[in-house]
Amino acid sequence: MPNSVVLLDIKPQMVTAELQLPLNELELAFGHDVNRNSDKLVERLGTQLKAYILQHVHPVGSDGRNWAVSLQDMLVQPVQQSESGPYKELTVHLVLIPTDGNSTRNFTLNYDVIIHQVVSHFALVSVRQDWDNGLSQNHPYQVGVVRMDVPTNKILPLQVNIQQGSLWTGFTAMLGLGMQHIKEGTDHLLFLLTLLLPATLLVTRKQWGQFGGVGYSLVRIFKIVTAFTAGHSVTLLIGATGLFSFPGRPIEILIALSILISAIHAYKPIFPGKEMYIAAGFGLVHGMAFAETLVNLNLDAGRMALSILGFNLGIELMQLFIIAIIIPWLIILSYNNLYKGLRVGGAITAGTASVGWMVERITDKPNIVGSAVMAAAGYAQWLVLILAIAAVFSFFAPRRQNALG
Incomplete structure (x- = not known):
C-alpha cells in the first residue's frame, strides 16, 4: 500500500x-x-x-x-x-x-x-x-x-x-535558478534570437537588404536586448511580489504568438526600426511567465527582493552568454549571401515551432512539432558549432554584398 x-x-x-x-x-x-x-x-x-x-x-x-x-x-x-x-x-x-x-x-x-x-x-x-x-x-x-x-x-x-x-547562499541559488530557467526556456530564447536574426540588415524597398555594418548591428542588437530585459523585469517584479497574478495558459499561448510575429518579421520586415518596442512589449509577457517560478516561494520581503534580483540577474547573464556566442557568427555571415538562406530558414523554423506550441498549449495535448523542437534543443551546442563553421567558411570565401531579401 x-x-x-x-x-x-x-x-x-x-x-x-x-x-x-x-x-x-x-x-x-x-x-x-x-x-x-x-x-x-x-x-x-x-x-x-x-x-x-x-x-x-x-x-x-x-x-x-x-x-x-x-x-x-x-x-x-x-x-x-x-x-x-x-x-x-x-x-x-x-x-x-x-x-x-x-x-x-x-x-x-x-x-x-x-x-x-x-x-x-x-x-x-x-x-x-x-x-x-x-x-x-x-x-x-x-x-x-x-x-x-x-x-x-x-x-x-x-x-x-x-x-x-545564509542570505548569500540563497541569493546565489536564485542566480543559478535564473540561469537554468533561461537555459531551458527554449521559447524565450527563440523569440529573442528570431527577433535579432535580421537586426544586422538594412531595409530597402520594404525588403531585408544588405548588411548595415558592425556598428549599426551592435547598436540595434543592444537596443532590442535592453528593451526585452526592461519589459520582462517589470512584470517579473510585479508578479513575484504578488501585486498582480497572471493566468498561466494564456501567457504561454502569447509567448508562442510572440515567436510567430518575430518569425514573420525575420522573413519580411513588418515593423522595421520598431523592434525595440516589440521586444519591450512581448518582454512584459515573457516576464509574467518568469514570475511563476518565484511566486510560490512565499518568502519574507527581504528574501523575496534578493530572489527577484538574483533570478533576474541569472536570466540576464545566461541570455547575454547565449547572445555572445551566436551574434558574432551572425554578423560575419551577414557579409555574405549565405545569410539570406539562414534568415529565411530560421524564420520558417521559428514560425513552425510557434504554431506547434500554440496548438499544443491551446489543446493541452502534445504534438509532433513541439516534441521535435524540444528534442532539437538538446543539440543546441552542435547547432552553434555548425553556425560557427559556416561563418568561418563565409569569412574566407569571396565576399559579395547581400542581395535584397
Missing part, C-alpha cells in the same frame, strides 16, 4: 508542511468512509478531518515547548504514477509556528497520522524548500522516516536538525 509523504518548507519565522495521505490508509485510521464520494470529502468530513490531523501532529522546540499548528486547507487529488497503482490522496497544508526563541531548523516532530492505527504504514519526511540553503521545491531531500518501532512498539518522534544557511 502507498505510504504518506510529509514535505517541509523551512522559513525564518515558520515551517509550512504538506501532508500527502493515501485515502485507503487514511480510512482505516480515521474511522470514516473517506473513499465514498471522495471528491466531496472535505465538504462532508472537513471538520472531523481537521480535528483528527491536528491531534496527531505535534512539533516541539528545542526547549521542550509545543509549537502552534494551524491547518490551511485540504484537497483530494488523484495519484497516477506509483508502484501501488493509481489511487487518491488527501493533501493537507499546515503551518507550524515555533515559540519565541526557537529556531525553525531544530525541532522534534511528533507525528503519527494513520500510523497510530495502521502499524505497517510509514511517512517519508523531506525538506522541500530551504531558501537559506539554496534548496528549491524541485529538489527535496529526505530527513527521516516516521514508522512504528517494532522492538519498542512505539512511534518514535523524528528529530529535525537542518544546517544554518
